[in-house]
Amino acid sequence: MSLNNTTIENFLADDEGFYADDDREANTTDLTSTVLVFHTRYNWDVLLAFLEELRFKVGRFLWERLSIAFAIISVIGNGFIIAVLAKGNKHFCSTSLFILSLALADLFVTGYYIEGFFYNNGYILNSYNSLDCKLRLFLSVLGYDASPLTLTLISIERVCCVVVPHKVKNMFTRKVAIFLVLAVWTISLADTVLFAYIKRHLRTASGGVCVIIPIETPVTYMIKTVIDVILKNVGWLVNVICTIIIIRSLLHNSVVRKGKSVKTPVKSVTLSLLTVNIVYVLFVTPMVMYDGYNLLFAPRHVSIFEFYNHVIEHAILKFFSHINNVLNIFIYFLLGAKFRQESKEFLLSFKVFRMCHHKIT
Template sequence: MNVLEYRAVQIWKIFPPFFILFGTFGNVLTITVLTQRRNRQTSTAIYLTALAVTDLLVLWTGLLRHWIIYMFEIDIRAHSAFGCKLHLFILYISFQCSSWFLVAVTTGRFIGVWFPHKVKTVCRTRNVCVIIVAILSFFLILNMHWFYGAGLKKNNSTQTFECNLLDNVDYVIFFEHYKWIDLCIFSLVPLTVLTSANVSIIVRLLTRKLKTRNQVEPTDHVIAERSNRISQLTITLLIVNTVFIICTPPISVYIIWEKDRNESAETNYDKAVLDLTWAIVNMLVYLNNTLNFFLYFLSGSMFRKQVKELLCRGRNCFGTNIAQATD
């Protein structure tokens, strides 16, 4: 094992436990805070709760499997044919839903900034639940193919069974197209939407700030407080979106060229470089599923207050609603 291979293995062994630990803590605490009575009827809280659930699934189905492989040389996908199919099914749905729940909540914030008079109509709790169910249903149907095309195959060189595509020519051809579909759904389209929405939101806020620069600040306490909530929520979502935009493109770019890996890797050194690159881009994408709670906590004072209140065992120290700004 050369130096690059060693580093790739160490990345897979060292980083996943920390990501899983902190990601689980953060996402569970996020779900607990956002499902409190004061928050559960708000559109933003519902979206972010759904996002936290899918982030948990990503960490526990995807990252945990890789860590077990490198630590114990056990692949949980290879224990049964049904387990192989089910694991792929859940993992792909989790990644895709995570991206699109973020798109949905950002779109809601875009509507709140550009069309504030339509927020209460568009971002009703009922509408948000319908959107979440529609996103989930779409990806459930889209990924049903795993139960047909994936299964256990015997590796003649190692004499072990591996979870892989079955020997079906038509399905293999289909999967070549599906890889591009998944790439667009998971990364390219969300990146485009999030980038466009973020730029639009920033432009709108800057324009609004220039118009009101010479105006007297609102003296009404309720109006001022609501404006502060809107600003904090917008900043939080912009930060979360920025992390997504930074962390997901590398693995997307790598997957595009994955087909040429074996052709380009002519030497052991080339293969080691690819393995190290694969480990790094995976850590980046899983980092995105780990950090959301900490981004909420660092950028939102109202979220911090509710977390502190929760950790104080429910003492009524704070009475703010962190997601009220969108409703």
């Protein structure tokens, strides 16, 4: 959650008798005491009644129930992908490296689901210290940056595969792929470190709160905001453009030879990775549109009720934007013949699966 002067002042404004105390203005001079007031001096009966509305119940259901189911599926699915690729590919090609990087990033994003489930069900104490504040979402933020960047690499590689298939092997060599993957994770790590740097841990009467206070680090906060906009929007735009190019190329993949139309077969790898990209675009586009609207057109002066509306809308859209991190394992199994074969070989390398396979056959 990000707080600024305008938002805090409006939270402390007299909004239909929401605040019970009349001496709150004396507490708005210092930023820390302002945040303390924000977390301790509400008329909680009014707030709780407001939070009982349907949209907040939906948000709580997503985080308190579905989040752990998604976390389990993501851990098993992406862990299996990493295990299959690591064991089945002694000499990684660029595609294998990109898929491995994507699976690792999606596995890190699972921390977002796990943290949300444990926090909203009261399994994590609301008394973080300064180190917890900076590190508790470190891996999930790292994966959240690396996942769309890796998808962008995959999209560009697939475009080259369908547009200039005879040159793709020379363009995406193993060394080039390793360099690109390392570049993605270096950029993601730098952005995550910056995110941890601007986090601030404040003590309240009920425990600790972990917030971003822009006025304490204005330059750093501006840099972080610009980086986030670039990573989210530019990566999304590149993926959309690449998806359109790939679909168009596949629809016109026939060539005329001696008066006959000969269709070039679509590789299962291309089909599965194209589906991964389409799923990403479908689930992430609403979040990108919502963030863009808030960045350009959202009003700066909001009441506490409008603020919580924004929080729940953003949380629901962000929840659905992460669905693509969970579905990849199913897409690979349904559309990837090579992945199914490698998965079979991986499972048969274990004695217990060989015994079951012999009994069935």
